[in-house]
Amino acid sequence: MKLKNFAVVGLFFGMSLGVLLSPQPAIAGQPIMINNPSDAACWYSDTAEKILRLALEKSISEYGEPNIQYTRVSLPLSRAMLELQFSDKLDIQAAPAADQWPASSIPIPIPVFQGLSGYQKIYRNNIGPSLSWVDRAEQLRLKTTAMQSGCGKLLGDLLVRNGLKVRRVSAGASLKSMVELQRVDLVVSPAIVPAMTTKVDITHTSQVIADPKIMLYLPMPIYFYVSQEKPELAKRVALGMQRALQDGSMDRLLSPLRQQIIKDLNGRRLISMKNINAPENLQITGSALPGLKPEKSQSGYSQYAHYDKM
Numbered sequence: 001m002k003l004k005n006f007a008v009v010g011l012f013f014g015m016s017l018g019v020l021l022s023p024q025p026a027i028a029g030q031p032i033m034i035n036n037p038s039d040a041a042c043w044y045s046d047t048a049e050k051i052l053r054l055a056l057e058k059s060i061s062e063y064g065e066p067n068i069q070y071t072r073v074s075l076p077l078s079r080a081m082l083e084l085q086f087s088d089k090l091d092i093q094a095a096p097a098a099d100q101w102p103a104s105s106i107p108i109p110i111p112v113f114q115g116l117s118g119y120q121k122i123y124r125n126n127i128g129p130s131l132s133w134v135d136r137a138e139q140l141r142l143k144t145t146a147m148q149s150g151c152g153k154l155l156g157d158l159l160v161r162n163g164l165k166v167r168r169v170s171a172g173a174s175l176k177s178m179v180e181l182q183r184v185d186l187v188v189s190p191a192i193v194p195a196m197t198t199k200v201d202i203t204h205t206s207q208v209i210a211d212p213k214i215m216l217y218l219p220m221p222i223y224f225y226v227s228q229e230k231p232e233l234a235k236r237v238a239l240g241m242q243r244a245l246q247d248g249s250m251d252r253l254l255s256p257l258r259q260q261i262i263k264d265l266n267g268r269r270l271i272s273m274k275n276i277n278a279p280e281n282l283q284i285t286g287s288a289l290p291g292l293k294p295e296k297s298q299s300g301y302s303q304y305a306h307y308d309k310m
Helices: 045-058 077-086 152-161 175-180 231-247 249-265
Strands: 031-034 067-070 092-096 119-125 144-148 165-169 186-190 208-210 214-217 222-226 269-272
Touching: 031 045, 031 092, 045 092, 045 222, 045 231, 045 249, 077 092, 077 222, 119 175, 119 249, 144 152, 144 175, 152 165, 152 186, 175 186, 175 208, 222 231, 231 249
Parallel strands: 031 067, 144 165, 144 186, 214 269
Antiparallel strands: 092 222, 119 186, 119 208, 119 214
């Protein structure tokens, strides 16, 4: 199986990639403050940091060796985005595209996960009924979905705006226990999480399973946002990410996540939802999984996923 090249492009807040990639003077030695990792960090933080380090490595010839430093404590996502605007404690943060972030931060218009963050697994209690009958998003509205605060809040907001009933719980709550005790019907979780980290609350057990018949696709691109006080850093990261895309190193880094999703999609119906929480001028084009050709049902929702075999 061979996957074709693809492009997922986001341009918003008036920032063009051409401007970001223009040659700039070196900023070697200046500290680059990034969020301190922790067990409570966002599910995508570890891989996002690897991609950031890759981008900085690809731009050493223009900017010198990067001087990466961590914040003293791990900052929750909403706090981190505020720090980008109002303090010098943080220089760059990965976050899902959303209209709630301060417009003064500088977005790097290259999706960190190239669209892979949009695929969502649905977990349920194994003793409950199968979801094989579901073929459109509206049919999930009678189910209660648990969603943690913190990084899960944005995904929860998107589910609510798509008409689902979401029960919000604290970041420390066990989603698996809530499903086991049937306090909620479902948990929606990014499909790439199992391939990224073992520190996840939702795992496939004898009682809690990822439904084998359906998955959701909810476009949720994640971008790097840079402090407005560090425009040179924004240009450096954009240059490095562009080079990593061109030489295939970013694709190789993301390959395990892509293979995880291909495996998960086997035999599952893919149901598309809308991201009406993204900035109005955010543009997403192309396919997150090249070669993926969802069939369309009469209702307009995606059916079983197929891949080009070359």
